Amino acid sequence: MAPPPTRRNSAAPTRAALPTEPISLCINTQTPLLQFLMPPQKRELMPPMEGNTDLVGLVEGVDYRYSPGGVTRMVFPLVRRLLESGVLGETDWISLNPTAPPMVRFHGVTLHSMALEPSRMANYARVKESIWGAVHGLDSEDPDEAMFWSPDFSDYGYYNRITAERMRQLDAQHDFDLFYIHDFQQLPVGEMLDTLKPKLFRWHIPFDEGQIPRPWKEQLSRYLNSYDVVVVSTSGYLKELQAFGHTGEARRIYPYVDPSDFSRPSPEAAEAICRRHGLSAEQPFVLVVGRMDPMKGQDRAIRAFASVAGDYPELQLVLVGNGSFSSAGKGLGLSKSSQWRAELEAQVRLLGLESRVLFTGHVGQSDLDGLYERCEMTLLPSVREGFGLVVVEGWLHHKPVLVTRRAGVAELIKDGRNGMVFDPEQPDGLATKMRKLLESASLRRRLGTAGATTARQCSIEAAALAEARLFAEVLES
Amino acid sequence: MTLLELLLPVLYFALIIAITALSARLASIAVGRLMSRSAPQVAAGARRFAAILVALVGSVLAIQELGINSAILLLVVAFFGVAVLIALREQLENFGAKYFTDIYSPYKVGDSIRIREHSGKVIEINATSTVLITPDDQLVSIPNSVFMREVVVNTSPQAWQELTIPLSIGSGVDLPTFESDLMRSLGKLRLRLDRRYPPVLTIKSRTVLSTELTLTIMLRRPEEREPLATEVAKRVSEAIQRAQGPRPRTPTPKPSPAAAEAGSAPSKAPH
Numbered sequence: 167m168a169p170p171p172t173r174r175n176s177a178a179p180t181r182a183a184l185p186t187e188p189i190s191l192c193i194n195t196q197t198p199l200l201q202f203l204m205p206p207q208k209r210e211l212m213p214p215m216e217g218n219t220d221l222v223g224l225v226e227g228v229d230y231r232y233s234p235g236g237v238t239r240m241v242f243p244l245v246r247r248l249l250e251s252g253v254l255g256e257t258d259w260i261s262l263n264p265t266a267p268p269m270v271r272f273h274g275v276t277l278h279s280m281a282l283e284p285s286r287m288a289n290y291a292r293v294k295e296s297i298w299g300a301v302h303g304l305d306s307e308d309p310d311e312a313m314f315w316s317p318d319f320s321d322y323g324y325y326n327r328i329t330a331e332r333m334r335q336l337d338a339q340h341d342f343d344l345f346y347i348h349d350f351q352q353l354p355v356g357e358m359l360d361t362l363k364p365k366l367f368r369w370h371i372p373f374d375e376g377q378i379p380r381p382w383k384e385q386l387s388r389y390l391n392s393y394d395v396v397v398v399s400t401s402g403y404l405k406e407l408q409a410f411g412h413t414g415e416a417r418r419i420y421p422y423v424d425p426s427d428f429s430r431p432s433p434e435a436a437e438a439i440c441r442r443h444g445l446s447a448e449q450p451f452v453l454v455v456g457r458m459d460p461m462k463g464q465d466r467a468i469r470a471f472a473s474v475a476g477d478y479p480e481l482q483l484v485l486v487g488n489g490s491f492s493s494a495g496k497g498l499g500l501s502k503s504s505q506w507r508a509e510l511e512a513q514v515r516l517l518g519l520e521s522r523v524l525f526t527g528h529v530g531q532s533d534l535d536g537l538y539e540r541c542e543m544t545l546l547p548s549v550r551e552g553f554g555l556v557v558v559e560g561w562l563h564h565k566p567v568l569v570t571r572r573a574g575v576a577e578l579i580k581d582g583r584n585g586m587v588f589d590p591e592q593p594d595g596l597a598t599k600m601r602k603l604l605e606s607a608s609l610r611r612r613l614g615t616a617g618a619t620t621a622r623q624c625s626i627e628a629a630a631l632a633e634a635r636l637f638a639e640v641l642e643s
Numbered sequence: 644m645t646l647l648e649l650l651l652p653v654l655y656f657a658l659i660i661a662i663t664a665l666s667a668r669l670a671s672i673a674v675g676r677l678m679s680r681s682a683p684q685v686a687a688g689a690r691r692f693a694a695i696l697v698a699l700v701g702s703v704l705a706i707q708e709l710g711i712n713s714a715i716l717l718l719v720v721a722f723f724g725v726a727v728l729i730a731l732r733e734q735l736e737n738f739g740a741k742y743f744t745d746i747y748s749p750y751k752v753g754d755s756i757r758i759r760e761h762s763g764k765v766i767e768i769n770a771t772s773t774v775l776i777t778p779d780d781q782l783v784s785i786p787n788s789v790f791m792r793e794v795v796v797n798t799s800p801q802a803w804q805e806l807t808i809p810l811s812i813g814s815g816v817d818l819p820t821f822e823s824d825l826m827r828s829l830g831k832l833r834l835r836l837d838r839r840y841p842p843v844l845t846i847k848s849r850t851v852l853s854t855e856l857t858l859t860i861m862l863r864r865p866e867e868r869e870p871l872a873t874e875v876a877k878r879v880s881e882a883i884q885r886a887q888g889p890r891p892r893t894p895t896p897k898p899s900p901a902a903a904e905a906g907s908a909p910s911k912a913p914h
Contacts, residue, residue: 310838311838311839311841312838314838314841315830315833315838315841316830317827317830319826319841320822320823320824320826320827320830321823323822323823323826324819324820324822324823327818327819327822327823328819331818331819357843357845358846360845360846360849381838381839384839384840385839385840385841388843
């Protein structure tokens with residue numbers, strides 16, 4: 167009699183062989199890769215998007231743009247990398263994108279857009295915001311089970327069901343090898359998708375067992391156990407998942423960036439970029455990159471900056487970022503980002519720092535490279551952060567990073583060796599560490615150089631290998 | 644013999660067949676309404692039975708119009724039926740048991756049960772038998788008919804809480820809309836249900852004509868099992884009717900209401 171299979175929840179990527187044949191994959195993310203900017207009339211006049219029609223003739227920035235956030239910076243580069251290396255074959259990607267054409271071929275991937283009626287969309291958005299808030303510890307009161315019984319939750323279920331049904335229809339056409347569902351918003355899809363094929367789930371946000379509302383545990387546990395493997399972003403989250411009582415397989419794969427997407431501009435080019443954003447030559451600044459969201463903790467950065475600003479009269483604080491697909495008005499219809507920015511601007515006025523704090527809004531990659539290159543340090547002040555890829559981006563520019571302990575990436579930081587970690591619960595902690603970094607150029611250089619080495623653990627090469635091995639393992643096991 | 648005399652029986656035949664088809668449909672709808680508080684699968688079966696009965700009677704009457712002796716025809720059919728019943732007695736017993744255990748059974752695939760001297764986890768319920776895997780990894784196949792006669796104990800945790808209701812929706816019903824509507828409706832019963840476990844709709848199988856589903860709800864109090872089963876069945880039926888709109892698109896087996904009145908079979912453990 168064969169021994170029962172053993173469960174392996176490994177922090178390290180497995181050493182399974184790579185897939186021998188291209189895998190046919192169906193991906194699901196709530197956030198779409200592309201947002202279409204052209205008016206609906208033009209969308210209707212677009213050439214047929216069925217089949218293999220690429221987005222020929224459409225202009226990025228005019229007709230469409232990439233969604234900000236992890237889908238563009240992580241999922242899509244990974245898919246492209248796996249397509250190029252032959253690990254992936256037919257790849258279909260389903261997202262919520264009510265204003266997009268139903269189907270578009272883009273860089274070898276077929277993008278399918280799901281639509282949701284405005285009334286359902288608002289209800290769906292409320293549920294996902296509740297889950298987001300609870301998991302990030304933003305709710306002042308412990309949520310109860312009421313959410314599961316609300317009309318909003320039935321619309322949350324509706325969206326996930328139509329997604330699962332679409333995936334099933336596509337499976338009937340393409341006979342996928344496996345399904346890869348990303349984003350906590352789509353968690354119920356695993357249970358709803360009636361297939362015997364492998365289903366993977368990537369949990370991108372923090373997983374803290376103590377933070378999951380007790381009344382939700384049974385339901386979330388059932389959803390998570392409907393997947394063959396759950397992938398989380400840090401070893402810490404993996405332990406929390408086990409403590410939560412997850413009985414299925416789980417893996418840790420660090421989030422990642424593609425280093426080739428980042429260039430290090432010359433000092434002159436970086437100066438020009440900074441001037442364009444209102445920063446004069448040689449003016450030192452602390453850089454915070456993140457969407458406008460209370461969870462990102464820009465208010466903490468402003469408070470800490472205020473306490474060091476008097477000692478460094480030239481120093482500026484630069485806040486880069488806009489709303490995400492979910493929080494900006496053009497996405498799911500919420501205006502959280504603009505509200506938060508207004509609150510931050512009021513805080514800046516109250517502290518009399520109008521001339522010292524700069525809000526750039528969204529900036530393109532080349533400008534971001536210039537800002538990274540010229541900053542004194544990269545600061546991640548989030549209240550809670552699933553990982554914190556901006557830290558890796560700072561490292562790629564050999565910059566010291568100052569990171570909240572509540573970010574997933576903090577598990578990669580050895581305080582004082584490749585970065586600095588601060589305790590967000592200690593009000594002066596951030597300012598103290600900021601001051602320490604500002605005082606020593608050699609310390610900044612040392613941390614930046616060491617950080618560049620650490621960043622290799624979060625490269626797309628490492629992640630693509632880990633994901634390919636995971637696919638092979640799931641398909642072979 | 645004139646052409647009219649030749650054609651008249653054929654016309655009567657066609658007319659009776661048309662009336663029969665209409666009557667069968669009306670009978671099906673009427674039975675469905677009458678049984679709107681029964682288990683969805685039972686109601687669907689009753690509707691099919693009513694429709695087939697009307698169709699058979701109508702067909703015999705129509706055939707008579709063509710001058711064929713229907714008495715001989717009925718005799719042949721009856722003998723054939725008796726032969727089938729005798730030849731397949733055991734299999735039919737198991738099929739029948741499967742039908743009823745599907746609806747009223749106090750266990751499902753994945754549950755741990757005990758019956759006679761056997762205990763284990765249910766891994767399959769097929770047309771003729773239920774397959775258990777025992778703690779020492781042995782497979783035990785038990786004819787479904789045994790489950791109609793013997794005491795079954797479901798030893799799964801929270802088994803008493805779980806109420807599973809098999810139902811079927813026609814291809815004309817949009818599953819996401821139906822599910823969303825049903826969940827809203829069941830939300831009104833939340834005070835009677837374990838609030839940690841919202842209802843779950845699971846797809847069991849799909850065909851071109853219909854989708855077989857299982858609705859699982861978790862009770863708060865075991866003594867409310869029967870009234871809740873009836874109420875949930877009614878809400879399922881209403882949700883299906885709303886999803887189908889004023890006129891059903893296809894005459895697929897239309898799950899009407901109802902619920903699994905587990906415990907109604909006295910020999911069975913609560914579901």
